[in-house]
Amino acid sequence: MKNLKTIAIALFVAAASISVNAQTKKIDVKASTIKWVGKKVTGEHSGTVNFKDGAVVFKGKKLTGGSFTVDMTSLTSTDLTGEYQGKLNGHLKADDFFGTDKFPTAKLVFKTIGAKSTDVYTVTADLTIKGITKPVTFDITVAGNTATTAFKVDRTKYDIKYNSGNFFQNLGDKTINDDFELTVALKF
Template identity: 75%
Template sequence: MKNLKSIALALVVVLSTTLASAQTKKIDVKTSSIEWLGKKVTGQHNGTVNFKEGAVVFKGKKLVGGSFTVDVASLTATDLSGEYLGKLNGHLKADDFFGTDKFPTATLVIKKIGAKSANVYTATADLTIKGITQPVTFDITVNGNTATTTFNVDRTKYGIKYNSKSFFDTIGDKAIYDEFELKVALKF
């Protein structure tokens, strides 16, 4: 009986220590940023989209996870102004692209993470856009209370096929490339 109590106590101590070592840090949504870049045959557009919420998870100094919600309705171009800005923003928020009336948020949940080098990790995450979840893999660098990453997303995997040469081979110079770039800077 003493051995059973000792084993149970040791198990409680080990579990408590393991659970206590994981620390969740909320991101500062006001100072964290997401910049996007979309390219087409005849040029490109860039802009921003805001975080709604998010958190990173550490065990000691090692990044072990994270989850984020993006306010897709906040999406805006930063390379245009006036009438053209309004037209592009309206089109990007329409059903042809992100359909923000029906899908106002997107999420990213890190499922697997491994150390690549000092302060650099390779993460595999589930990215959900327009209600469709697909895996994405990217490297993320952590320095103190910041983390940065840049990765590409294939919009066609989320049902965004507007002017994609993959689906409309006669589109010519009106083609928009399937992948767009996200440059993310987290502060926590």
Template identity: 75%
Template sequence: MKNLKSIALALVVVLSTVSVSAQTKKIDASASTINWVGKKVTGQHEGTVNIKDGALVFKGAKLVGGTFTVDMTSLTSTDLSGEYQGKLNGHLKSEDFFGTEKFPTSTLVFKTIATKTKDVYTVTADLTIKGKTNPVTFDIAVKANTATTKFNIDRTKYDIKYGSGSFFDNLGDKAISDEFELAVALKF
């Protein structure tokens, strides 16, 4: 009986020291999407931007990390076409907004992750746009080989102040909201 207790105790010690190694799951950039919405007093514009590369890190089934690079040169509006789409895309890529010639990518790096509910995590990450890094917090749902999130970003924190009522007076109906919305659907 004493031997059996010793064996059981040894088994408990061994099992408690076995750690689950992290598994990195590469994002399928061609099957993943980032949709954006930017609002102004007189309406809104929407579009897409592509993920260049990225990965989520899991320990077992639990999300423990993530890093992403976004191709800012792929930024495009989807609510316009022809000449008007070209003008808006050009303006969004200019120094007034994202300056994609100088800053062709943006990055997101998960810093802390807390389990909110089964399959839903609250993430605080460092977001870098135009060379400026600020923390953002959002919830992300992970199921099977997909992850989805939706959150807002204050563009003025990244020195994108064009048309901002927070920085310029007398804009009237030309004012553009400081926040834009991202809806992200990842496949891995």
């Protein structure tokens, strides 16, 4: 019985020291930004989408984790105004794009993190859009209470095939690139 108590105390102390070393920092969803760019044969559109919540995890000064939820209903174009902005926003939220009525959030969860250089990490994460989860890999730079990254996402992997030249023939100047670009700035 005495040995069992000693083992239990040792495990408790070990678990406590591990949790003390890891520090979870919630992101400031108002100050953190996601900007997107979608390109097509005849030009491009750009805009923003907001975080719902998120956090990064550090062990000392080393990035060791992260998880983020994006409010897809906040998706908006910033390169258009008025009626044209409303039409594009409506189409992006419709089922042939992000289907925000059925899928109001997207999620990104860090899976592996490797140090690339001082304050720069290579992250492989699970990205879930429209209920479909696929891996994405990107570099992220951490400086103080901020982190930044930019990467591309292949929309067709998430069943967003509208006007994709890889799925439809003879689209001509109606073709939309499969990749869209994200630029993310986190404040925590």
